Amino acid sequence: MIRPGIDIVRGDRDLPDQVDIAVIGGGITGCSAALWAAEQGYRVALLEKGRIAGEQSSRNWGWVRRMGRAPAEYPLGIESLRLWSGLNQRIARDTGFRRAGIIYSANSDRELAWLDTVAREAQTFGLAVSRLSRAQLAERLPGSDLRATSALLTEDDGRAEPFMATPAIAEAARAAGAGILTSCAVRSLETSGGRVSGVLTERGRIGCAAVILAGGAWSRLFAGNLGIDLPQLRVRSSVMRTTPVRGGPDVALGNGQFGLRPRLDGGYTIARRGRAAVQVTPDAFRLMPRFLPGLRRNLSELSLTLDQSAWDGMVTPRRWADDAVTPFESCRVLDPPPQAGALRRALRDVQRAFPAFVGAQVAESWGGIIDVTPDGVPIIDTAPHLPGLVIATGFSGHGFGIGPAAGQLAAEIATGSAPLVDPAPFRLGRFGAASLRPATQPVTP
Secondary structure, three states: OOOOOOOOOOOOOOOOOEOOEEEEOOOHHHHHHHHHHHHOOOOEEEEOOOOOOOOHHHHOOOEEOOOOOOHHHHHHHHHHHHHHHHHHHHHOOOOOOEEOOEEEEEOOHHHHHHHHHHHHHHHHOOOOOEEEEHHHHHHHOOOOOOOOOEEEEEOOOEEOOHHHHHHHHHHHHHHOOOEEEOOOOEEEEEEEOOEEEEEEEOOEEEEOOEEEEOOHHHHHHHHHHOOOOOOOEEEEEEEEEEOOOOOOOOOEEEOOOEEEEEOOOOOEEEEEOOOEEEEOOHHHHHOHHHHHHHHHHOHHHEEEEOOHHHHHHHHOOOOOOOOOOOHHHHOOOOOOOOOHHHHHHHHHHHHHHOHHHOOOOEEEEEEEEEEEOOOOOOEEEEOOOOOOEEEEEOOOOOHHHHHHHHHHHHHHHHHOOOOOOOOHHHOHHHHOOOOOOOOOOOOOO
């Protein structure tokens, strides 16, 4: 199903014979990598098994934030906000980005402790964070009844429209010279002399000197076929949008019950916070030892979901020949149904906090699949034992906001360019996998 409102990017008809960089995955990270590389003069092919932004890059909340991230992500978040701020002008297209502020509120001891941690970490990185009392919060959000005892506000953080942003970046990459191939799954990689020399797609071979794997929830499966053990699980999410609401908050807001974001169309994006639905799949059991410490720390924020993914995980092939039909061709787009009960509770909580939402209509709801690592921090790294392959995945629900910088970082690693931030926190080897960093031969335009 194609969700209403998503800007459709048409794929090119012809397959190039040779490029410098092949990017696997048409989400925001892959499109941003393609954009940066094409702007630098590299020949780029952006390859998507389904459609651009078909999965989580159009299904997320649309927050563009620095506050509240893992410390390892703050530099990437800071750089990404800088890129977002000039992105509309840079690509001559509207991504929906606006610097409009984000608030986190708390009304329990656990939430207050988390706000204290967020405030300390944000100040460490030089972010302007304001602590709001209950009275100040009520003044900032007139007409609300949040009953929060404290809150944090970052005026400089913002939001964008997921259904607009990634397609706009993809079209800008094409304008800069990148080729875009949709409904074109990459089946495997070709190697020569021990390094990547091409991608093998369902439509034929493309020669290349480097590959960026930005396949989101599919990255583990693709990497596994290459013999790379990528620790990544799938978490199911559910989101809704309302029809226009008059008198609602003008900032994005998150608390222990819900998250909401004003939309350009006057409606709001709403989701339930605090209960991530971890899918029970064979991979969940395979990876349990690596994920167990994180599960223990965040047990109150997790739930287990037994759905179609359990059966899919048992019957989906984990290995295939280079010329065989792959799972990526059998399922072009992950489109799970939304969890209606969770969304109903989120809307009720929003209506209690903001009476302006009483009577608001749900225009649309949808599900999505988030790719999660054991520590909730992405992997942006060279692949072990396979020079020329860079992996950029595991964004753990934080990827939209840091997508522009994450894509650029992946492309910088692939080309041997100076990175915009230190990539060390994102190395694959932190999970105990053998992550060798072979000397990457620079890719020249």
